Amino acid sequence: MPDSARFARQIVLPGFGEAAQDRLGASRVLVVGAGGLGSTVIPTLAGAGVGTIGIVDDDVVETSNLHRQLVHGVADVGRRKVDSAADRVHALAPDATVVRQSERLTAANALSVLADYDLVVDGSDNFPTRYLVNDAATILNLPLVWGAVSQYGGQVGVSWASRGPQYRDLFPTPPPPGSVLSCAVGGVLPTTVGVVGSLMATEVIKIITGVGTPLIGRVTVFDGLSGGFRELSYAADPDAAPITGLVDYDAFCGLAPVDAATSVSAEDLATRLDAVTLVDVREPWEASIARLPGAVLLPLGELQGRLGEIDTSRPVVVYCHKGIRSAAAREQLEGNGISAVHLDGGIDAWSRLVDPSIVRY
CATH class of the missing domain: 3.40.50.720 (NAD(P)-binding Rossmann-like Domain)
Structure with a gap:
């Protein structure tokens, strides 16, 4: 009842x-x-x-x-x-x-x-x-x-x-x-x-x-x-x-498994963060919440017109929120003759696996 x-x-x-x-x-x-x-x-x-x-x-x-x-x-x-x-x-x-x-x-x-x-x-x-x-x-x-x-x-x-x-x-x-x-x-x-x-x-x-x-x-x-x-x-x-x-x-759903030739894990990147060029392809409002130190902010929609701002004298690592946009950005860079890898799991993975002080959103 x-x-x-x-x-x-x-x-x-x-x-x-x-x-x-x-x-x-x-x-x-x-x-x-x-x-x-x-x-x-x-x-x-x-x-x-x-x-x-x-x-x-x-x-x-x-x-x-x-x-x-x-x-x-x-x-x-x-x-x-x-x-x-x-x-x-x-x-x-x-x-x-x-x-x-x-x-x-x-x-x-x-x-x-x-x-x-x-x-x-x-x-x-x-x-x-x-x-x-x-x-x-x-x-x-x-x-x-x-x-x-x-x-x-x-x-x-x-x-x-x-x-x-x-x-x-x-x-x-x-x-x-x-x-x-x-x-x-x-x-x-x-x-x-x-x-x-x-x-x-x-x-x-x-x-x-x-x-x-x-x-x-x-x-x-x-x-x-x-x-x-x-x-x-x-x-x-x-x-x-x-x-x-x-x-x-x-x-x-087309989510490719991690490929060491095209991506880098958060743990691996943490060991050589000072030796790479970091490119953040998120939007400015996202970067205002959390970002990795030393990264240059080049939103994905602006990337093609701002390739000259990327320091290619060091290995290039692209990152976004969870790794989707950065994978597309990496392909775009490769198509323009710039060798790059992207951060698997994005800044979200970095927060979870490397530095929990980085705000997740």
């Missing part, structure tokens, strides 16, 4: 009732990512009465997260996101069960992790994880609620292969690496994260309770600048190959 006082405003909804509330209490929902979208989805599901919430995230809270990841607070900076999010769930719903998975979801563990749940929510921020979660959910025949945000907009959909189209029917192939701006590079309006996360949580509640019509074969697109919504419909691809197993998703 649900807590009638706590959930009275839900139970009274037409078509909802105590039976729907009981289904929420008995449900097990896995949320992949306790970042921006997860920060809205997780407490909303806890407040609605979901009985078991699994949280998968291997990251820690950074100061730059706080403007949009409202499940975390200033005191949580440096803590594991799964711990901070779990504390919030327990504050909202002391009787809820929280399963913390502080490891990264991979092809090696995804099927075993997802198998314990009734439904999966993908709030991740990278394409390898999105395709991994979709494929694992498809193999296990689990409904998947997914969402994505960028700058002032976002989108939400439901992938459920046994009931209709799935994520690969909408996006058969991932975009080229670096072609879609990350939140770190392009920015994100915090209210957009809240809107999209709320829509995702709504889909979860609808699927569990049977109320309403899930977004199967449809995508809701939100534009924060206009305040408008639109809906796109899509169908299953009859010629698509069936998903029967998991693959190397970094390779599938």
